[in-house]
Amino acid sequence: MASEFCPIRWNAKGFPAEGEYWQLGKHGSMGKDRSNHHALAEVLSKAIGHQPWSWPKKPILFISDPHADADAFVGSLHASGGIKKTGLNLLDFKLSKAGKDATFIIGGDCLDKGPSNLDLLRSIRALKDIGANIKLLAGNHDVRLLVGLRSMDLVPDPRTEHFFVRMGPKVIPLFKEVFEEYFADGKLPKNTPSLSECRRKLYPRESWFVHFAKEAAWLMPDEAIERELIRIRKKVDDFEHACEKSGMTLRDIYAAAIKCKALFLKPSGEFSWFFKDMQLAYKAGSFLFIHAGLDDRIATLISEESVAHLNKLYRYQIQHDLFEFYYGALANTMRTKYRDVDMPLSQHGVETAYNSGIHAIVHGHRNRHEGQRIMLRQGMIHFEGDITLDRHSRKKEGLSGIGHGVTVIHPKGQVIGLSNDYPCAKVFEPAHYLGSQ
Secondary structure, three states: OOOOOOOOOOOOOOOOOOEEEEOOOOOOOOOOOOHHHHHHHHHHHHHHHHHHOOOOOOOEEEEEOOOHHHHHHHHHHHHHOOOOEEEOOOEEEEEEEEHHHHHEEOOOOOOOOOOHHHHHHHHHHHHHHHHOEEEOOOHHHHHHHHHHHHHHHOOOOOOOOOHHHHHHHHHHHHHHHOOOOOOOOOOOOOOOHHHHHHHHHHOOOOOOOOHHHHHOOOOOOOOHHHHHHHHHHHHHHHHHHHHHHHHOOHHHHHHHHHHHHHHHHHHHHHOOOHHHHHHHHEOOEEEEEOOOOOEEEEEEHHHHOOOOHHHHHHHHHHHOOHHHHHHHHHHHHHHHHOOEEEEOOOOHHHHHHHHOOOOEEEEOOOOOOOOEEEEEEOOOOEEEEOOOOOOHHHHHHHOOOOOOOEEEEEEEOOOEEEOOOOOOOOEEOHHHHHHHO
């Protein structure tokens, strides 16, 4: 068992009470890509050869992909030791001594799936209001809402007029929550358009399927354009059926979307802080925190500029060029799964990241069933921190109950993976693996 494996205490029910060094190649805790101690030691030696390994100055508590399950999120905060519950209600909590000293990183994908989008947002706000140091990363599910809502105000354009329907059925649970809370009597605002006018406002014109390919040719390969055309056609064909299945009409969806614009995009809106606080990446010590992953172009951008510049570019594009943002390199950081269709991370990109002082990526997006996993990609260590928290995904994928867990990066030189789906805390200490060479 790893000694002093978890400097931060926790007391959530069902959480592991013992620790073990990260078991490479066992229980899905390390990926198949060169999954052995020797390979990891080689990677560590190579990274340290560029720059010494650097640890954050304060503990980091990384919780990713809560997907609108507020109970799972607050339970994970409690499990991390970062908060203390003060009552039975969801928002009855305060920062613990450890939480006051920690940085909470929310790794993206706060929205969709459910069952509690609004409660999840209010939980994050409550954590912010009690003084927690929070870094909120952009997830693809979150930004999809931002892009969809912002596109409603734009003049119809082949580059952007499909962004509302591109959100697809996954956004309907949020709209339904908003509709039920703000239109409790079921009465739509008087200025809600007719059904046919809602279709005109929310769907891309038929000409979009011709003009999009021409507009996108400079940015996207032909096969990616073809996939997008097929995807949008299916979403257009299926969207109203999905609305009806949830008990909503397209006019209900339109009214809820207008309310979401007020809640999220107006300065006075209850959730205006959400997208305002969001950033694409965060670096602490040798760790880069990002929703999905890294590719060569982003590694080069960070090397030539900085992570701060990357976040500045993200904020600019999300305000001024939705098309280039959504289909360019920046959004790849939110959705890559290192597939052939994604922008590549090569050994050259890894070397570039090493030279920037990045030795490991901590991310969500790829959900796991047995707690966190280490993956080696082109010689870069990835800590996969999406441990399937939300109950809808868990039920669908054969997991019971609500997920709880956190990835801890501690200044004492440990990465600790905690999950109620794995019987032990997984502990990563570079010296342990280097000593096995």
